[in-house]
Amino acid sequence: MKYNLKIQENEDMKKHTTFKIGGNAKFFIIPKNVQQILESIKFAKSKNLPYFILGNGSNLLVDDKGYNGVIISLKELNKISLEKQGQNAFVCVEAGVNLFRLNQFLANNSISGFEWSYGIPASFGGSVKMNAGAFEKCVGDFLCEITVLKNGKIKKIKKINFSYRNSFLTDEIILSGKLKLKEGEKDEIKAKMSSFLTKRRQTQPYDLPSAGSVFKRNNFLPAKIIDDFGLKGLTLGEAQISKKHAGFIVNLGNATSKDVLKLIHIIKILAKEEGYEFNEEIIHLK
Ligand SMILES: Cc1cc2nc3c(=O)[nH]c(=O)nc-3n(C[C@H](O)[C@H](O)[C@H](O)COP(=O)(O)OP(=O)(O)OC[C@H]3O[C@@H](n4cnc5c(N)ncnc54)[C@H](O)[C@@H]3O)c2cc1C
Structure with a gap:
């Protein structure tokens, strides 16, 4: 079937997220209207692949292995x-x-x-x-x-x-x-x-790439607890628990999703030992 779409292959997702982390998306489409969104979904189905709706990528941790599916970016719906x-x-x-x-x-x-x-x-x-x-x-x-x-x-x-x-x-x-x-x-x-x-x-590290608060608030403030653990500044590879705001993980340059996930794991283990259940706000796209 012929699709009336511009379909990019192996698109680098670092360019499409505020974290600037992650591998390639198998396919990447920017539909111009609803008809093209429907076509993009049809295209994904025809390839037997999942699809993912992308906004501005400011809450996403894209995996280093990338996304074996179709990214549908809605940035051209802009009225x-x-x-x-x-x-x-x-x-x-x-x-x-x-x-x-x-x-x-x-x-x-x-x-x-x-x-x-x-x-x-x-x-x-x-x-x-x-x-x-x-x-x-x-x-x-x-x-x-x-x-x-x-x-x-x-x-x-x-x-x-x-x-x-x-x-x-x-x-x-x-x-x-x-x-x-x-x-x-x-x-x-x-x-x-x-x-x-x-x-x-x-109060927030606006000068470095991030995906905002890593964890959701609960009846406690995750950032305060991470700070109390003394974890501000903890760095793995080029991912760092922000020195400015402990609720953020920042990318110092070439951070990988693996580095970020390890930091998240460390935080969650320590939190659990103290009786807190931390739930991620950021979405791990893999
Ligand atoms: C520096 C910084 C500061 C931030 N500050 C805040 C803050 O103060 N408050 C706050 O709440 N968040 C904050 N965030 C997090 C982030 O901006 C929000 O979660 C935001 O709502 C994500 O929007 P997005 O368009 O980037 O979505 P994306 O990250 O692209 O996607 C997030 C989710 O929404 C879905 N989605 C996107 N668009 C659509 C659509 N049109 N239809 C259906 N699903 C869709 C995606 O599939 C995904 O599941 C911050 C992030 C950064 C980097």
Whole structure:
């Protein structure tokens, strides 16, 4: 069968993740629309391979052996539209829009409420899937509807059971979402964005590649416990438990997934001995 798609073979996944770790994906496709997403899935099925939906790759640890499947990157679904109703603003965002661009769009249109997310290096779709959050807020608090592709059909979902870093969405492909926000003052919005970004830069290792917090919060703070263990700065190969924020593992240059997984293993063993169960927030793609 002939596919109307640009299919790349043996694509280096280091280029597509913020961790800059991992081997090649067997196939890599950037569909331009829903039709091409469906075709990409068909292509994967025809090769008897799994597929994986890629956002901005900011929560991923791709294995050194790579991914023997089809990566479907949604970065070309990148439209934003706005409808104002009185003081309310409804913003429709496609999955591939990154949160930096979304925040700049909101600021330029004087729309307030989403500033807390400025600095999270996510795509909108990935942030919905993971229910990304910061500063006591999360994406789910502002979503009134999402449009997904499920079993080949487009479906709108209004009620989503978000919880901490979880949307409970499974095999749905998020195409877009509608946010309910408010009109605000452009200068105040920009000031808030910049203050959130400054806070992040002061506390998190933004100068080195990472995939954000390695472990999910529980009724305890994993970063605090790792710090108390005295593990900040522990380095294996070129992977290091960040000296700035113990919840992050950073790539000093040529870290491998093996190095990162060993660090995770060490942390989990020590945590278990102290009675804590640590669960990974980052996704190991293999
Ligand atoms: C420096 C740094 C800071 C960070 N700070 C935060 C923070 O403050 N708060 C926070 O919550 N996270 C944070 N993260 C983690 C990360 O940004 C979030 O988990 C984010 O939601 C991941 O989005 P993504 O687009 O990069 O998804 P990816 O990493 O590409 O994918 C993550 C998961 O979402 C799925 N997915 C992606 N797009 C779609 C889609 N359209 N439909 C269906 N499934 C999809 C993927 O298949 C995968 O399972 C940080 C990461 C870094 C590197």
